[in-house]
Amino acid sequence: MNSLYYRHWVAFNTLLTREVRRFIRIWPQTLLPPAITMTLYFIIFGNLMGSRIGEMGGFSYIDYITPGIIMMSVINNAYSNVASSFYSAKFQNHIEELLVAPIPNYLILAGYVAGGIARGLCVGLIVTLVSLFFTDISIQHIFVTISMVVLSAIMFALGGFINGIYANSFDQISIIPTFILTPLTYLGGVFFSITLLPEFWQNVSLFNPIIYMVNAFRYGMLGTSDIAIEVAFSIIIACIIALTTFALHLLNKGTGIRN
Amino acid sequence: MNALSINNLSKTYSNGFVALKRIDLTVKQGDFFALLGPNGAGKSTTIGIITSLVTKSSGDVQVFDINIEKNPEQAKSLLGLVPQEFNFNGFEQVKHILVAQAGFYGLAKKEAEPRADELLHQLGLWDKRHSTARSLSGGMKRRLMIARALVHRPKLLILDEPTAGVDIELRRSMWAFLQKINEQGTTIILTTHYLEEAENLCRNIAIIDKGLIVENTDMKSLLNRLDKETFVLDLASALPADFKLANFTIQQLDDTTLEVDLQRDDNLNHLFSALTEQHIEVRSMKNKANRLEELFLNLVEKSEATL
Secondary structure: OOOHHHHHHHHHHHHHHHHHHHHHHOHHHHOHHHHHHHHHHHHHHHHHHHHHHOEEOOEEHHHHHHHHHHHHHHHHHHHHHHHHHHHHHHHOOOOHHHHOOOOOHHHHHHHHHHHHHHHHHHHHHHHHHHHOOOOOOOOOOHHHHHHHHHHHHHHHHHHHHHHHHHOOOOOHHHHHHHHHHHHHHHOOOOOOOHHHOOHHHHHHHOOOHHHHHHHHHHHHHHOOOOOOHHHHHHHHHHHHHHHHHHHHHHHHHOOOOOO | OEEEEEEEEEEEOOOOOEEEEEEEEEEEOOOEEEEEOOOOOOHHHHHHHHOOOOOOOEEEEEEOOEEOOOOHHHHHOOEEEEOOOOOOOOOOEHHHHHHHHHHHOOOOHHHHHHHHHHHHHHOOOHHHOOOEHHHOOHHHHHHHHHHHHHOOOOOEEEEEOOOOOOOHHHHHHHHHHHHHHHHOOOEEEEEOOOHHHHHHHOOEEEEEEOOEEEEEEEHHHHHHOOOEEEEEEEEOOOOOOOOOOOOOEEEEEEOOEEEEEEEOOOOHHHHHHHHHHOOOOEEEEEEOOOHHHHHHHHHHHHHHHHO
């Protein structure tokens, strides 16, 4: 018989493959829309309006917003992939395929989160390729860029998983992205530097985790940030630990999935 | 060795409904076991607890002497479940569903694919291997669920109403398949509403009602408890107006149909002798109701009277 580690690896790989196959199968719903939306962002905010806005943080406006737009598409897609896939599994009851199988809960979580990361990075890559039609991309700090995009995808995939656990209808998996995620993203420094805000709102912005992701990612690409990089990494890692612990607690308790 | 041992198992749902009341149950290795009961009796809750889909309130469950709570992964790897409701992703291809399920049990693609192919052939799904699951007919979906439950070669297969909504021809081919895998060593627990199915397939039986096991015995002894059987006789010609049959309780349904109650200490030879003496020719004969069905109703009614 195969060793326990090998069986766990196969189970994880199977779940990840299934998740990747799912978002590729429905590519007109998962991969195409962000490419179109972000193209419009580049045309409208970058080219048309950006030329009138002028420089921001010492860069042309389109260069300044490119990292934020890439990051925005990564976190949105990492989140919605896990939330919709996990909720659909609950809705169609095929979550039971996993619950009856000898897979520990942490591997179920890891499989879904890895699926979310895969879609987030895939969409991030597509948006990066689209951005090349509008601007030249240079990366100043490759490690910061890659690690921050992966950590952000992990964090939002975990958020999507928790949303999927609690959701009892398809409406409930769109409420959080619409009413929380989108406002936080738009206020998270994608299109502006938080130094433009009055001091009070600058301090309020520091409670928005997306500020840290966007700024650290922008630092990786452009070498400029409104936030100290060490602080950004510490906060994102702390959020990941907290969300992982909470998601595992919910899975172990069987919330939303076991009677 | 017991394939399944349940001790003092209780389940109370969060809304206060008591589904199981300290039940005990054992199923021997290699058995073909029927778990019967009316709707809401506790069958699916019991199956749910064994397969980790439902959390128990108290008690103990062991699968081949492995405690499902202490060693869940080891216990789960020995179990296969065919649930009552279709629970696969309808958008996935049939073969992908089987290979993925094997993967969840730790079987890599190179082992999983031949096993999936073997089951697709055995269960008549080979031509549909690249179809999405939702495009299958009801009977094919049932067979897909059986194939999925068997893909990792479980030692204990639990089937929760596997033939519900399946036509008689397909039901009989599924019976033959299940009998074959049971003969090859797989222990099977079956819940069904078709009591004929349980009578034909199972060697031992438990009847559960309102969260209690009201009967747990072997099929033969249970059927021996039947006090009487009712037969319906189709006669070759109309009965004479003064027809009587001493020692038998009869009911004439129409000119050529007769219903006869046969007590346990009586036999069919006496009945036919009596009919032959009166020059009555019988064209065909059938049981009025399934024997197990009569016993099942008696037991459930009795348990309702004592509650």
